[in-house]
Amino acid sequence: MKRLIFLVNPAAQSGQAAQIWQSFAKYLEQSQLDYQVKISKNAKDIYDWAYLWQKHDSASSTLVIFGGDGSLNEAVNGQLATGVANIAPIAYIPAGSGNDFARANHLLKDQQPAAIIPQLVAKIEQGLATELDIAQVFDRTQKTTEYFVNNLGIGFDAATVAATNDSTIKRFLNYLHLGQLAYFVTLFSVLRTQDTFGVTLRVDGKLVQMNKSYLLTFSNHPYFGGGVNIMPDADSTDGKLDLIVIEKNNMWQLLRTLVSVLKGKHYVLPEVHRYTADKYELISPRLEFGHIDGEELGVHAFELELKSRKHQFFLLKEVE
């Protein structure tokens, strides 16, 4: 059995992950497993450790990420920043607030180490990795490449992420174990401030212009914002990237559209535009909030190229 290297984000779930980790630490101490634990002290630690592991240690050990979607995003980006040809599969134990990656891929909700660790070890020993879509984003202005496991958003959902991360609401809801509601609660204050913006898209080469975009989200799977099923038909294994753009004509129409999203009846509306494609180009010249896997990208004009690629994970699913 290869050594297991756990990368733990104690700050995930507004710090609740540190408490959950205690039971894992106790379990591991009493086990016969060959393992090492690295607890992140700062944002980007997981990125740096995953980079170094992929470069030097991936043949002799397996990385296990313990945290939320942001932690998994960092690990994948660290691995892929090495530019090596053979990217190793990594294991993931969800312990975040939103957990959209876990939700989309039907991961086990149980957080008892005695239930999780032996199963995960068996998966790793048998080499049973799951291949999933992730997305590659090339920023033409900054000349940088990044990857996301869940979504990249510009406009409304990104402004909501920024407002949520700034607020004490996320901490409070995480304390109540209702972290998945954090985005939903701040959403109402953002409704008052977010304006429409113009965007030019190339979807598999075909030009699309939209002048009243309000919410624009690329995704590998159905969920965003901690459990909103925004693209129910998005498939995380089809090798394609999904996009939804919601336009706003006026506040009443927008509110009706958002209610339709919650009911899963939004696809038929004329202000909802839905694409599934191999690659996209996007130009959004106005200053807008952006986010990637729930991590803020700041306020920018965006000029991006996006496409789908595969990544391998060791995952425990609700139903195997």
Ligand SMILES: Nc1ncnc2c1ncn2[C@@H]1O[C@H](COP(=O)(O)OP(=O)(O)OP(=O)(O)O)[C@@H](O)[C@H]1O
């Ligand atoms: N020791 C640390 N102190 C503070 N922040 C950290 C630390 N380690 C990692 N981080 C940062 O914590 C942030 C949040 O992590 P993560 O996304 O995993 O949890 P979450 O926000 O609770 O979950 P989710 O994204 O599923 O809602 C990430 O931006 C990550 O870089």
